[in-house]
Amino acid sequence: MTASPRTTEVVDPVPGAAAPHLPPASGQCTVQLLTPEGDRVEHPEYSLDIDADELRGLYRDMALVRRWDAEATALQRQGELGIWASLLGQEAAQVGAGRALAESDTAFPTYREHGVAWTRGVDPLHVMSLYRGVDNGGWDPVATRFSPYTIVIGAQCLHATGYAMGVQRDGAEQAVLAFLGDGATSQGEVNEAMIWAASFSAPVVFFCQNNQYAISVPLERQSRVPLYQRAAGFGFPGVRVDGNDVLAVLAVTRAALQAAREGQGPTFIEAFTYRMGAHTTSDDPTRYRLASELEEWKLRDPIARLKAHLSRGGLADAGFFDAVEAEADELAARIRSGTVGMPDPAPTEMFDHVHAEQTPYLAAQREDFVAYSASFGEGVER
């Protein structure tokens, strides 16, 4: 096939070693408000009014989330969790997006949005329980307005669109934020979600964290065009933002959510970021990416740049950073002890929520199971 698509950028389908997954040069169709060095910059379309308290709050959010993530990784290595999907490197994308949500907005995460969970007030232990294998997520999705984690790639996008269609019917001024990754953009259902969102002008924003890899498969295999340009094909705006810039993410997401609330329909946000860790804890990234790539991205760390900005700008002192560190230690200790001490669920729980109205056959099966379990000696391990 020789015809090439007529777009402004076409990505080489076979990534060369010379072009590891670095972010596009600043300003080139990418919204940035805080440079990697920690300097504030302006953008013609997006601005952010933010005070020192909020800035310090964003730093605290990201630092605590990173500490939670590190503790969880360690706990997995120690056999306390079955796996852990680390968000290392994506703190700004998630905290920025999460803090853009209004109280009455609803978020539909994938399975890595621990940073968003944090902003929604989800107890970290309710996420740990999923990765420990105790349940499929212990938080109340209605109270937190944070949908259950969805392991089937992209399935949540249709849920988000449908939910947004419900918001429309309620006439409520609310928006819905659907999270997805770069790999998910290849799923048919994700594309269906965007078709529906466009056709019905649903108040849903698609927030795609392009962390460059779907397990080991690089972005180039998912798409020949930059992801934000996909939206044009569906008929709604697409924006690329520096995913490691919490201020840009916050600004862009706020704007998109507001547009949705006002009835202007969906937006596609591509947060260009990097998955610093492995896909999950037993993945070995050294098999498919170069260490040099990782080193490049370390220079673009989301937390470091905000710390630099706060320090240099006199917006936070050593006492503040120490306090955050102490808070992080405390959080880590609580997560550790809460995880290690987490009891296994009662085996009968398997039967208890299959239906809202249980069937007689299942009730009988549950009884049989109880009798069967009781027939074994006490304290006998499998």
Add this chain to the structure above:
Amino acid sequence: MTHSTSELRSFRLPDVGEGLPEAEILQWLVAVGDTVGVNQPLCEVETAKAAVELPSPFAGTVVELLVEAGTVVDVGAPIITIDVGGGEAAPAGVEPSAGLIGGAAPGGRTAVLVGYGPRTTEARRRPRRSPGRSTDLPRVDHGSGEVPRQPPPPDEGPPLLATAPDMRSKPVRHGGLEVGRQAEAAALRGAAAPAQEAPPGRRGPRPLAKPPVRKYAKDLGVDLATLSGSGPGGCITRADVDAALADRSAPAPAAPAAGGAREQRIPITGVRRHTAAAMVASAFTAPHVTEFLTVDVTRTMKLRSRLAARPELAGATVGPLLLVAKAVLLAVRRHPMVNSSWDEAAQEIVVKDYVNLGIAAATPRGLVVPNVKDADRLALPELAVALEKLTETARAGRTAPADMTGGTITITNVGVFGVDTGTPILNPGESAILALGAVRLMPWVHKGKVRPRQVVQLALSFDHRIVDGELGSRFLADVGALLQDPGNALAY
């Protein structure tokens, strides 16, 4: 840090990548006496790819570095000891592991991308509680449909393992199956009141029986609806069918009929009915030919008293029947075709290489033909015992159904009634039957002179489809020769 108690933990070298069996400790990042925190890097280890830092699973004080830097260590070997007393630590027995896909994971598992990974299992059942120990949870009535056995003895020993002795408390295997059992058990309990189950105008529930029992009853002409079952909930068992067969031979009280008191009507049931059917089947299927032979058995009768005196036959009845049986068994060896049956359905003659010797017996319930299994393998004393037992059991009316089937050749002793001979009818499924008459003192030509000798008549009926005249004659002649001169047995 001062500790009131000291608690030492050792950290074993984890598999740091791809199942490598060993790694080199490049350098230690801590020293003895250092306080370390959880996740603090303890050392650098070299893998095939790069140097990897190992994080500490424990918080505490380094007590000992067990391996020198620069040493190659096996995975699983302890490399450092940390005193975690008074401090926060990971739970006992938990070792950190850098387990990558396919590598070792905590808890003896193998690491996978998406969870804890598979664990190894053993070929061993989990110990069960002994039945009878009370639990708070409801026990399910399993109603297996088997005849209930004795309850188990009180639990005195170690917990029971796989084979629970009491079928009734056999543990549940699978929810679905058990739901079925519950329902069946409930149905069996409920079957005691069949009338309540049927909707108006509809037939009531069928009698309960397992499919093999149904077929057994059908084959023997027993109507299940006329029986009451001894199994749970009135389920009819095979034993019930057998009992019905045996019971029904008792004649019912005579019912007065049109002929008044001068006629007695006896219902045709049970053994008589079954026997009659068998006879009819045999007589009108197999073309019967009967051959007769009169034999001077004086020598055999003399042998009889000598045999009876032998220690191995002490207490046994050594009568003509025993010796004729032995003669028949010997003769069958030479003429196996007489020990066969005609399989019409398969269009085959089935020649058996075993002899289940049937003895026709008159019993209070009628004629039965029990057989001794593998009679040809029995030594004479064993055969004597078997025949005696068979006759006694038959007279008492307690012959087991299994003993009445499978016969291959039969002897009918009409001599006990003082009768000389007859034309016996084949037992169905067999192709020869020998009638033995009474042993009489008769004038006989013996060594050229007329002398009184003990003489008996043998009559052999055979299925002419299988046994032709020559075979039948030769067989009968061989039996006769053995009885005329038992020494002939040495030629066999």
Add this chain to the structure above:
Amino acid sequence: MSTETLTIARALNLGLRKAMEDDAKVVLMGEDIGRLGGVFRITDGLQKDFGEARVVDTPLAEAGIVGTAVGLAMRGYRPVCEIQFDGFVFPACNQIVTQVARMHARSKGRLPMPIVIRIPFGGGIGAVEHHSESPEAYFAHTAGLKVVAVSNPADAYWGIQQAIASPDPIVFLEPKRRYWEKADVDLDAIPGPLFASRVVRGGDDVTVLAYGPMVKTALQAAEAAAGEGRSLEVFDLRSVSPLDLDPVMASVRRTGRCVVVHEAPTSLGLGAEIAARITESCFHSLEAPVLRVGGYDTPYPPSRLEEEYLPDLDRVLDAVDRAMEF
């Protein structure tokens, strides 16, 4: 008492209308259901009366229909999805199996899925490929789903309303070849439970089980059998999952013989599960094994051959004969 003679199609239409009148949260979604009124006219006239927000002409995307229904249900709505034909449900299977069926368990009851997925199913309409399928076994085998198959106008009228009112997700199967068959429906009746089987003809010799389009076939077979001196007891199972087999077991304990009929291929169809359960519970009453009459284990054939493929009266009675011969 107001009784009307209705076709199944009309009964569904009236039932949907009633459900939408009773609950403003009921939203219908499907391809061509609005302006066209549905390819079988089941939703005829509803968009005109209830508006485009409640009767939605969706894009051509079955996964989208069911996936957005999940979101709507999470928002408190009661979506009723129409899958235009049985053979086109498969793109939606991911959402049905991994999301609709599990959301309640996943959220420990906080996110119920009161979704109805209506599917015209079964063959016998002389159609091209993919329009004559019987996929009920896939859904009955999926924990968390309930599956119902109506066979007559009264069950259609009441059943669709009950299904919509249920807090659980229900795959609602409609026998498309029977859509135009009429019967009386008492519109003021108090309906029996949705997940219950029903005896539709009493008998003594063999218990015959059917659902959906095969109920009529079974009843016609019973009529023919009566002419031969055989008395068949016919059940309309009505609920495919959960199965209501207690009344069936009582019947088999009287007749000793059972035949199950469905259009779906015999292997691993509902008949296999029913046979297993009946054998477990009625073992001591069985005169014959439970026999199944189903489609052959082939893809549904081109329409010129479908009469050879589909179970019909003769195939049912042959099975009855075999059961009697044991």
